[in-house]
Amino acid sequence: MKRSLTAAALTAVLALPLALAACSSSDDSSSGSDTGSGDGKSLTIWDYESDDSAMGQAWAKAIEIFKQEHPGVTVKTESQTFEQIQKNAKIILTGDDVPDVMEYNKGNATAGQLASQGLLTSLTDEAKSRGWDKKVTGAIATTAQYDDSGLMGSGDWYGIPNYGEYVTVYYNKDLFKKYGVDVPTSFDDFTAALAKFKAAGVTPLAEAGAEYPLGQLWYQLALSKADRSWVDDYQLFKNDVDWHGDPLTYATDTIGEWTKDGYIAKNAAGLTAEDMGVSFIQGKFPIMVSGSWWFGRLTSEMKDDWGQFSFPGANLALGSSGNLWVVPENAKNKSLAYDFMDITLRPEVQNILGQKGGLPIAGDVSTITDPKVKTFTEQFQDLVKNDSLSFYPDWPVAGFYDQIVSALQSVVNGSKSTDQVLDQLKEQYESGKDDILNG
Structure with a gap:
């Protein structure tokens, strides 16, 4: 036990x-x-x-x-x-x-x-x-x-x-049907879905700013404006990262805008990943952007009908080996x-x-009989085949996880501007990078 x-x-x-x-x-x-x-x-x-x-x-x-x-x-x-x-x-x-x-x-x-x-x-x-x-x-x-x-x-x-993982978009099919929201196939569709839920009085995104989930959404937004060379620069130090370039500026701005628009709850800054997952399982939110590690738990605990789709408008996705x-x-x-x-x-x-x-x-994928599980697994295999897995935002340097959590909490709380947040992250990133490369 x-x-x-x-x-x-x-x-x-x-x-x-x-x-x-x-x-x-x-x-x-x-x-x-x-x-x-x-x-x-x-x-x-x-x-x-x-x-x-x-x-x-x-x-x-x-x-x-x-x-x-x-x-x-x-x-x-x-x-x-x-x-x-x-x-x-x-x-x-x-x-x-x-x-x-x-x-x-x-x-x-x-x-x-x-x-x-x-x-x-x-x-x-x-x-x-x-x-x-x-x-x-x-x-x-x-x-x-x-x-x-x-x-x-x-x-x-x-x-x-001995397993893989990736971040996907989970959605509550019952809530989508109840509020007449179509499953998005483009990023514009996705933001339109968020707006439609909010207009109906429903906060669309289950989130957690006290732990990893909000940072993963932030990185996924950056990936929607990035390519493989940007990922190599960010993760493997192939070249310098422009911390005020389009990917990271867009991601940080969007987190702030989605909070102001009510797509992300303002109290999300103090919530844990467990809080987020449980609230989605209970049917309190229609959308959760998070990892494949939730799949089994949703299968066993969630009473509402649910599904998942790739983050719209992005060729890259968070993920790696497990x-x-x-x-x-x-x-x-x-x-x-x-x-x-x-x-x-x-x-x-x-x-x-x-x-x-x-x-x-x-x-052996042929041993999988459940259609939902098989689709889920095949989606991961496609990400691997297309070299789309782009790791996670906190990986490059030591201590960066806590820095990202803290920085994005300040975005949700509205206590820092995008430039201030990116300057904060850049300082920690560059210092950690120097420690690794120069010892």
Whole structure:
């Protein structure tokens, strides 16, 4: 059973000797080159997926298989939140009592930063010997490899993804029908739909400014005015980014305008992703722009009829591989961790992901029978095929997630102008970029 780590517990953890995970160990039968120092009797896993999500159900199957193949090994799962891991991973992983394998966010500012600081185990030998490098390829592999500076796309393997993800537009079909709103096929149609809902007294967009969702909408708006070279400049530092150029100015202006127009609720600045998702599930908002990680939960919890469509008027979309399985450098049972990671790439686990809308990277789409799930999966495959996945706005530099959250809260609150917000973000971005490139 998963155990949630509360904020109070986390505070205690950071004040004490970081005793979050029981000591565990290596399994000498594994091919891992770095096996840890434990006794092979336990495996501690951290993740932040809900039990009823596609990932949660797939991981449960992987744990079941692991237990069958490792009799006598106790599996301990710790359910974290994205925010807990995002803010405290560096502090936690410098200790001796760490998980053996953990789900972690990908990108320069997260997995890349920890890899460059020596806090994650290189998986290059395991990737080659176990064939992970044959299953995880192309754009999906970009987020699994990091160079010495922590830049993604080359260097050693430090994580293994086993699913994909992307941001889409979820919509409540019942509310669209009730208010006579057509599903938009262009950006003009989309804004017209927002206006029609607002005219009927309905705030159209479920949003959350206290966590990632508003930043993802902001980045998607920027992508609607951008191309692949802009993404490479922003994410991979190929060239300098014009922070007052059309993409970012347009995105920031639009967030402000949509708040003034009532398309985004003014109290959204203080809402979490969970608040946003629950309100959409309850039928309080007709539209939610967010990630594929909500798909399974909507399927199981939402009573109203719903669907999804690509963000209109954009050739690029937020998305990438899913989160990574990483092995902390101080983990005590690395071989068991490698075995578990390997199981998550097997067909029996991958096909659960596919059937539940989890976008497997090594699954068989022909096994998907649900039409909604199959369409959802095929849309992701098209994004991969067309090289349209453009990662996430906070990835380039360390600390940028919090900066984006803070900056966009000020846009919603009306406390800062577009130029002030972009100057704030530019300063943090350029400073972080310099730290990465010049050490």
